[in-house]
Amino acid sequence: MSEELTSPLSKRARQTPPSGIRRFFELAEEMDDLVSLGVGEPDFSAPWAARTAAIDSLEKGRTSYTANRGRRDLRERIAEHVSRYDLHYDPDEEVLVTTGASEGVDLAMRALVDPGDVVAVPEPSYISYGPTVTFAGGEPLSVRTRAETDFVLTYDDLERAGAAEASVLVLCYPNNPTGAVMSRDELAEVAEFAREHDIFVLSDEIYAALRYEDDHVSIATLPGMRERTVVFNGFSKAYAMTGLRLGYALGPPEVIDGMNRIHQYTMLSSPTTAQYAAIEALESCDDAVAEMRTEFDRRRQFVISRFNELGMDCFEAKGAFYVFPQCPPGWENDEEFAEALIREERVALVPGRVFGAGGEGHLRVSYASGMRDLRTALDRIESFVESR
Numbered sequence: 001m002s003e004e005l006t007s008p009l010s011k012r013a014r015q016t017p018p019s020g021i022r023r024f025f026e027l028a029e030e031m032d033d034l035v036s037l038g039v040g041e042p043d044f045s046a047p048w049a050a051r052t053a054a055i056d057s058l059e060k061g062r063t064s065y066t067a068n069r070g071r072r073d074l075r076e077r078i079a080e081h082v083s084r085y086d087l088h089y090d091p092d093e094e095v096l097v098t099t100g101a102s103e104g105v106d107l108a109m110r111a112l113v114d115p116g117d118v119v120a121v122p123e124p125s126y127i128s129y130g131p132t133v134t135f136a137g138g139e140p141l142s143v144r145t146r147a148e149t150d151f152v153l154t155y156d157d158l159e160r161a162g163a164a165e166a167s168v169l170v171l172c173y174p175n176n177p178t179g180a181v182m183s184r185d186e187l188a189e190v191a192e193f194a195r196e197h198d199i200f201v202l203s204d205e206i207y208a209a210l211r212y213e214d215d216h217v218s219i220a221t222l223p224g225m226r227e228r229t230v231v232f233n234g235f236s237k238a239y240a241m242t243g244l245r246l247g248y249a250l251g252p253p254e255v256i257d258g259m260n261r262i263h264q265y266t267m268l269s270s271p272t273t274a275q276y277a278a279i280e281a282l283e284s285c286d287d288a289v290a291e292m293r294t295e296f297d298r299r300r301q302f303v304i305s306r307f308n309e310l311g312m313d314c315f316e317a318k319g320a321f322y323v324f325p326q327c328p329p330g331w332e333n334d335e336e337f338a339e340a341l342i343r344e345e346r347v348a349l350v351p352g353r354v355f356g357a358g359g360e361g362h363l364r365v366s367y368a369s370g371m372r373d374l375r376t377a378l379d380r381i382e383s384f385v386e387s388r
């Protein structure tokens with residue numbers, strides 16, 4: 001009798017590749033004096049008022065589950081908050097509090113996708129969408145966006161990729177990893193495509209508050225789109241609350257109910273302490289968000305101009321906290337460039353190809369690090385580029 005242990009892992013677990021970002025950062029792990037512009041996480045702490053609300057809730061012993069959909073007073077404040085984007089949702093039936101926007105996206109995939117369904121994922125893209133499509137049994141379809149159009153998704157991009165056969169389309173603007181934003185007119189093209197081909201849209205708007213030159217527009221506000229869109233947002237980015245793990249989904253009652261049916265078995269309810277912090281964040285932290293945004297904007301302008309001076313072509317990203325410059329002349333392979341830069345200059349950037357089609361030859365640079373780190377990193381990149 002064989003006593004060899006066969007792998008207990010499911011095919012799904014075995015076939016899930018490690019995150020390209022993590023794999024890359026293993027290189028950097030034991031390096032002293034490394035400057036990392038790699039992670040997509042604000043260097044600020046959550047506003048003090050939000051932290052105080054969390055502490056206060058703990059002092060009062062509020063450590064039980066909440067309603068599956070989240071505390072009603074939080075859902076009410078969320079509904080009130082998103083009205084600034086002209087989004088109007090009923091707190092009882094159309095709002096679901098989730099454990100980060102991440103859980104919201106995963107729930108929506110599982111609530112909307114049947115095995116074999118095609119989900120169109122514009123790339124370069126945040127790395128979680130493809131795997132969540134696969135976990136739901138769907139087939140991700142890569143829709144390549146282009147540097148020539150500043151990575152805005154166009155009707156032509158969708159047509160060229162054969163997205164007409166998709167039942168769901170993911171949209172993420174302001175975008176991770178490019179920092180691109182979409183105007184109302186640009187979104188109108190995508191909305192037209194979605195209506196024509198009866199496609200449901202999952203719109204990840206977690207960076208909505210981090211738009212530097214104009215106001216955020218949600219695709220759900222375009223004609224005929226509210227009923228075919230779920231909007232995701234959360235507290236991680238705008239309120240610097242990544243570790244509190246709280247987000248929300250907004251959508252038609254039937255879809256929110258379908259998502260909640262999965263959520264109630266897998267999550268029960270999202271973290272209670274974080275819900276108290278989130279209520280306070282929505283009530284009193286607009287000024288703190290505005291201050292962080294101003295600081296991000298200062299850094300954004302600094303990194304864009306430095307990269308362009310170095311001949312690393314960098315389009316003017318207007319949202320989130322990323323820029324997506326090209327490798328300097330003489331370097332075509334972003335992975336080789338990023339590896340050499342870590343080894344020789346101790347600066348970590350993420351190779352663009354990690355984010356899928358269209359990312360090759362680019363680097364994702366997060367400016368969610370302090371100005372000192374950004375200056376050091378750019379000085380090191382400059383001496384690296386000039387020494388070649």
Ligand code: PMP
Pocket residue numbers: 040099100101102103126172175176204206233234235236242245246247
């Ligand atoms: N969507 C995008 C586009 C992101 O960049 C991130 C975080 N990197 C998330 C979702 C995850 O957000 P949360 O912390 O709310 O799960």
